[in-house]
Amino acid sequence: MTRATNDSYGRVLRLSGMTMFGKLAGTLTGSADDRPPLVLLHGLTFDRRQWGPLVRELAAVDRGRRVLALDLPGHGGSRDVAYDTSLVGALVHEAVAAAGLGAPVVVGHSVGGVLATMYAAHFPAAGVVNLDQALIMGPFGDLVRRSEPRLRGPRWREEVWDRLLAGMGVDELPAEGRELVESCVPRADQLLGYWDDIFRHSDAAIAGMRRDELGVIAARGIGYHWVTSAEPEPVYVRWLTGAVPGVAITVLPGGHFPHLSHPAEVAALLVDRSA
Structure with missing residues (x-):
């Protein structure tokens, strides 16, 4: 990596000081106080760097809030420890x-929203903020299942991932977000x-698992906020x-990355979850 690339990397991300927390790499900022900490879980194929714009906004409007941005297994600085979602939660x-x-407010984007939901059903949590992840499959489940053979072939990126990414509104993001x-x-x-x-279970079975988890969250009195684009x-x-x-529902029009397209708005709703 060139020096110029390194400089750009640091300027864009604003998330430094990587530490290993158990088996996961992460960045911990802020100071311990009576506000519940935030734990940030990125989406599939991405890493904790995506939270840079949101963390900057939080620093301005919720100064000193304890924030832990993690790399999920197989992403960023975290090794390929496990992909099974229950093991990832652990x-x-x-x-x-x-x-x-x-007990944190768990903030998850995309598949991180599923993981945040699962986490709050099994471990102590003060709240869940789900960024643009529906919990029942519908057409997306059908698309993923049809894509499995291509994912095992040599052209998986062009035939599967690039096509998915093209529908996520990346071109509409600010330059930093696109990068x-x-x-x-x-x-x-x-x-x-x-x-x-998704490959192993039917849509009905997945909906049942998510419904059970949400039932536990509701019974524990844990707040749940869904942000959709x-x-x-x-x-x-x-x-x-x-x-x-x-459940609170907020619509932030745009693509699949509300924390990149609307970081100030997402930061504001996280401040509301300080109490």
Whole structure:
């Protein structure tokens, strides 16, 4: 990597000081106080660098808030320890404990939103913020299952990943956001591993698992906030509100990366979860 690239890397990310928390790499900022810490879980194929714009906004509006941005297994500085989602959740909890944090507000983007939901159902949590991840599969599940053979072939990136990415609104992001998305290099084993639940289970079974998790979250009185980039389908809203009454829903129009397209707005709603 050239010096110029290194300088650009540091300027764009604003997340330095990587530390290993258990088996996961991460960056911990802020100071311990009575506000619940934030744990940030990125989406599939990306890494903790994507939280740079949001962390900067938080530093301005929620100064000193304890924030742990993690690299999921097989991403960034974290090794290929496990892709099974239940094992990933346990590794995140191990990292939270290693960082000395209490019950966090778990913020997850894309597949990180699924992991955040699972985490709050199994471990102490003060809240969940799910960034643009529906919890039932629908057409996406069908697309993923049809893509499995191509993911095992030599042209998996052009035929699967690049086509998916083209529909995520990357071109509409600010320059920094585009660089953060485009700088990540996907691997077929990541996609196959993290999508294994979709390959192995029916949509109904997956919806049942998510409904059970949301039921636990609701019973524990843990707040749940879903941020979506488009007006949600009424049938999904009925399903979600039936599973976790009192869920907050925020629409931030744009692509699949609300923390990159609307970092100030996402930071503001996270401040609301300080109490």
